[in-house]
Amino acid sequence: MKFTISRDALLKPLQLVAGVVERRQTLPVLANVLVVLEGDQLSLTGTDLEVEIVGRVQLEQAGDSGQITVPARKLFDICRSLPDGALIDFIEDGQKVTVKSGRSRFSLATLPANDFPNVEDSAQDLQFSCGQSIIKGLIDSTGFAMAQQDVRYYLNGMLWEVSQGQLRFVATDGHRLALSTEQIDINCPENKHAILPRKGVVELSRLLEDSDAEVTVSLGSNHVRAITEHYTFTSKLVDGKFPDYERVLPKNGNKTVIGERAELKQAFARTAILSNEKYRGVRLLLSDGQLTVTANNPEQEEAEEQVTVNYSGDSLEIGFNVSYLQDVVNVLQSENVKFTLSDSNSSALVEAEEGGNAVYVVMPMRL
Numbered sequence: 001m002k003f004t005i006s007r008d009a010l011l012k013p014l015q016l017v018a019g020v021v022e023r024r025q026t027l028p029v030l031a032n033v034l035v036v037l038e039g040d041q042l043s044l045t046g047t048d049l050e051v052e053i054v055g056r057v058q059l060e061q062a063g064d065s066g067q068i069t070v071p072a073r074k075l076f077d078i079c080r081s082l083p084d085g086a087l088i089d090f091i092e093d094g095q096k097v098t099v100k101s102g103r104s105r106f107s108l109a110t111l112p113a114n115d116f117p118n119v120e121d122s123a124q125d126l127q128f129s130c131g132q133s134i135i136k137g138l139i140d141s142t143g144f145a146m147a148q149q150d151v152r153y154y155l156n157g158m159l160w161e162v163s164q165g166q167l168r169f170v171a172t173d174g175h176r177l178a179l180s181t182e183q184i185d186i187n188c189p190e191n192k193h194a195i196l197p198r199k200g201v202v203e204l205s206r207l208l209e210d211s212d213a214e215v216t217v218s219l220g221s222n223h224v225r226a227i228t229e230h231y232t233f234t235s236k237l238v239d240g241k242f243p244d245y246e247r248v249l250p251k252n253g254n255k256t257v258i259g260e261r262a263e264l265k266q267a268f269a270r271t272a273i274l275s276n277e278k279y280r281g282v283r284l285l286l287s288d289g290q291l292t293v294t295a296n297n298p299e300q301e302e303a304e305e306q307v308t309v310n311y312s313g314d315s316l317e318i319g320f321n322v323s324y325l326q327d328v329v330n331v332l333q334s335e336n337v338k339f340t341l342s343d344s345n346s347s348a349l350v351e352a353e354e355g356g357n358a359v360y361v362v363m364p365m366r367l
Contacts, residue, residue: 001037001092003063007082007101013055013230014079016207017046018072020053020199029115032069035090036113039065045116046072051200052119053207054232063090067113070097078106119234124218124225126162128186132215132228136208138169139201141180141358144327146198147173154240158201162192162219170245176324177248178331180358194219195242200235207231248361250349253340258310258353259291261337265329267305271295272322274303281367282322286341287315295322318344319367325350328360 017033025031025048034045040062044055079088082101089100092110099106139158147155150173159170165188168181196204204226208215218225226233271282275295285292289312293305318341329337334352341348350360 001035001064001066001068002090003037003042003059004061004087004089005042005057005059007079007086007088008084009057010088011076011079013044013057014072014076016203016231017044017053017055018076019206020046020048020051020203021072022048023073027117029069029111030117031071031073032111032116033072033075034067034069034113034116036067037063037065039063047117047119048199049117049119050197050236051203052234053203056230056232066092068092068097069111069113069116070108074108075099119223119236124220126188126192126219127216128162128167128184128188129214129216130167130182130184130186131212132208133210133212134167134182134184135215135217135226136205136210138167138180138182139205139208141331142169142171142178143201143205144331145171145173145176145178145360146201148198150174154195154238154242157195157197157238159242159245160194160196160219160224162186162188162194164188170242172243172245172248175321175363176327177245177361178328178358179245179249179360182357192219193242194224195238195240196224196235197238200224200233204233204235207233248347249359250340250342250347250361253342253346253349255286255313255316255341256311257286257291257339257341258336259307259339261329261332261335263307264337265326267293267307268322268326268329271303271305272326274301275322279365280321280323281319281365282325283317283319283367285315285317286311288312316341316344318348319365320348320362321365324362328362332356332358 036043040059042057086101091098097108097110161168167184170179216227222237224235271293276297282295291307291309296302328350336353338353339348347361347363
């Protein structure tokens with residue numbers, strides 16, 4: 001195998017592919033990236049057996065075809081350290097690969113391409129296409145609510161629910177819930193559910209563009225695959241049952257509070273400074289036309305912010321984890337935010353004032 005490629009053309013796909021590769025591997029070949037050349041078509045593949053990303057690059061001129069695996073992290077670090085606009089010569093030589101650029105020369109150990117695992121195909125039950133920005137937007141507006149290392153493993157991921165003409169993503173860690181829905185052109189008479197693992201969600205979001213460029217998604221019984229012009233992403237699905245999120249959505253909220261998002265965002269950020277570092281609790285005191293946010297900590301320090309809001313009704317005092325409130329106001333794009341509350345022991349429903357396609361549920365805290 002032998003080819004020449006510009007550093008700039010190689011760097012982004014290599015970065016995305018190498019991002020999947022775990023540093024500590026049980027199989028040595030999993031620390032490598034599979035490099036395959038067919039004429040002027042170069043493909044780079046990285047996997048951790050759960051998630052696989054294939055990046056495709058078209059060379060300016062054809063090289064000598066072949067396939068080999070090379071250390072992912074080392075190859076990426078080499079490319080990143082070379083100057084902008086540099087040309088890289090990639091030459092396979094027996095058990096080694098030589099990477100040359102200008103007066104720099106690197107010799108990397110290789111492993112045979114035959115040792116590289118392939119994510120097996122599963123029967124594709126459902127396929128649809130839409131703009132990349134739709135999937136990326138749904139992930140960005142819900143991903144923060146995924147659990148990190150919960151023993152309820154199905155919460156360490158994101159529910160994809162596909163129904164007739166509609167795509168919905170849901171994430172929850174048991175303390176808050178994020179739900180976002182988009183209308184898309186899809187024929188799906190029966191609802192289909194799939195849970196993507198956390199790592200798959202993060203990697204897919206990284207390679208999708210915020211554009212109308214198309215992505216084709218295939219949902220199988222145990223895999224999801226997303227294909228764009230330059231990448232093929234495949235992830236195993238989490239084998240589990242996602243909680244019935246419809247039951248979590250508060251239905252009987254009788255207190256509606258509307259506030260300016262930017263003002264609330266700043267108030268939450270400032271009171272968070274003096275909240276308890278472990279529990280991150282803040283107290284919200286609601287009265288006619290005003291929301292008072294207070295925080296204190298074991299050092300007896302206190303913070304208080306007053307925000308003008310659109311509210312009239314009985315006064316209410318309720319506690320929340322301020323980080324959860326900050327996450328919601330950070331992802332909402334609207335000018336105003338609407339909180340729907342009922343009492344100090346019930347969850348709050350948070351959304352854009354005009355509704356929109358995303359709703360958030362935050363459980364209260366006892367302070």
